[in-house]
Amino acid sequence: MVKAIGKTKKTPGIEVIDIEEPALGPEDVLVRVKATAICGTDLHYYHWDAYAERHNPGLPRVLGHEFCGDVIKIGENVKTLHPGDRVSGETHIPCKSCIFCRTGKMHICKDMKIFGVDTIYGSFAPYTALPEVTAVKIPDEIPYEVGAVLEPLGVAVHAVSEAQIRPGDFVVVMGCGPIGVYAQQLAKLAGASKIISTDVKDYRLNLSRKAGVGEAINVLRSDPVARVMELTNGVGADVVIEVSGANSAIKQALDSVKRTGRIVLVGTAHKPTEVDTTNYLIYKEIKMSGITGRLMFDTWYQSIKIAVNKLIDLGVVTTHRFELDDAEEAFSLIDKGEGGKVVFLP
Numbered sequence: 016m017v018k019a020i021g022k023t024k025k026t027p028g029i030e031v032i033d034i035e036e037p038a039l040g041p042e043d044v045l046v047r048v049k050a051t052a053i054c055g056t057d058l059h060y061y062h063w064d065a066y067a068e069r070h071n072p073g074l075p076r077v078l079g080h081e082f083c084g085d086v087i088k089i090g091e092n093v094k095t096l097h098p099g100d101r102v103s104g105e106t107h108i109p110c111k112s113c114i115f116c117r118t119g120k121m122h123i124c125k126d127m128k129i130f131g132v133d134t135i136y137g138s139f140a141p142y143t144a145l146p147e148v149t150a151v152k153i154p155d156e157i158p159y160e161v162g163a164v165l166e167p168l169g170v171a172v173h174a175v176s177e178a179q180i181r182p183g184d185f186v187v188v189m190g191c192g193p194i195g196v197y198a199q200q201l202a203k204l205a206g207a208s209k210i211i212s213t214d215v216k217d218y219r220l221n222l223s224r225k226a227g228v229g230e231a232i233n234v235l236r237s238d239p240v241a242r243v244m245e246l247t248n249g250v251g252a253d254v255v256i257e258v259s260g261a262n263s264a265i266k267q268a269l270d271s272v273k274r275t276g277r278i279v280l281v282g283t284a285h286k287p288t289e290v291d292t293t294n295y296l297i298y299k300e301i302k303m304s305g306i307t308g309r310l311m312f313d314t315w316y317q318s319i320k321i322a323v324n325k326l327i328d329l330g331v332v333t334t335h336r337f338e339l340d341d342a343e344e345a346f347s348l349i350d351k352g353e354g355g356k357v358v359f360l361p
């Protein structure tokens with residue numbers, strides 16, 4: 016038996032449980048988890064909401080999907096990984112045979128499963144097992160704690176790549192959680208001349224200020240659209256990256272981007288957003304697109320180069336470190352919006 020953070024019942028809360036060691040399938044690798052971070056997705060299980068009900072492979076289960084560790088054992092069909100390799104979790108488990116998987120778009124596989132979401136075994140444990148395709152080998156010089164956040168970093172890398180930021184661009188990033196703050200730093204790295212960041216929580220705005228790449232605005236106290244227009248002589252931002260998932264932020268994105276500007280959506284809104292396509296997408300020729308997860312594996316090669324060369328400060332959002340036993344304290348911090356990246360060291 017191993018100690019893990021997970022669920023035994025469909026009720027709110029988080030538990031430290033004893034569970035059988037994960038079984039190793041022929042396509043799987045067994046990993047000794049060294050660092051594993053809480054993601055917003057994990058909160059669905061903390062509250063046990065409709066999402067948790069939809070993505071429930073059975074109970075008891077182990078949560079967690081953002082991690083870094085060492086491969087200690089491989090299944091008989093595993094070819095690219097070996098014991099001793101340091102790996103980071105990709106999270107997405109593609110089917111490898113649908114039309115999207117076969118045309119280089121594994122990240123939007125038609126039969127996608129998500130490790131630690133659709134699987135019984137996640138990463139909040141000393142050991143976990145996952146398919147070879149879902150574990151990405153990383154250089155030993157990347158510390159475990161950094162390796163554990165390459166998955167959310169990859170979302171930001173994917174978003175900034177999609178946004179095609181050009182040298183000098185005026186960029187707005189809505190949302191100052193870990194992915195937002197990574198995106199703000201990456202926008203700077205890509206050549207943005209000015210970055211405006213927004214959020215509703217001062218705690219998260221301060222993470223953005225700590226990263227030091229622009230002006231952070233609390234949208235509950237001041238109007239970000241007015242500020243962007245003031246700074247751009249009424250023209251608007253070249254690029255807006257929307258990470259918060261708030262319907263109001265999507266509206267602000269449309270109002271603050273310039274004619275012909277680009278909006279990249281990353282945050283998932285719980286309710287549909289009404290968009291005036293005629294006035295924004297047609298008459299202003301605003302380009303709006305979304306991204307999900309990381310390109311497999313283009314984004315990973317970029318993220319690894321960013322981490323190895325320390326091109327941005329990945330540690331700036333990592334605010335707390337806990338033992339597995341402190342699950343409740345760790346989850347309640349994230350739930351209250353009083354933590355950035357919270358990492359367990361199993």
Ligand SMILES: [Zn+2]
Nearest residue numbers: 054055056081
């Ligand atoms: Zn996640």
Ligand SMILES: [Zn+2]
Nearest residue numbers: 110113116124
């Ligand atoms: Zn597929």
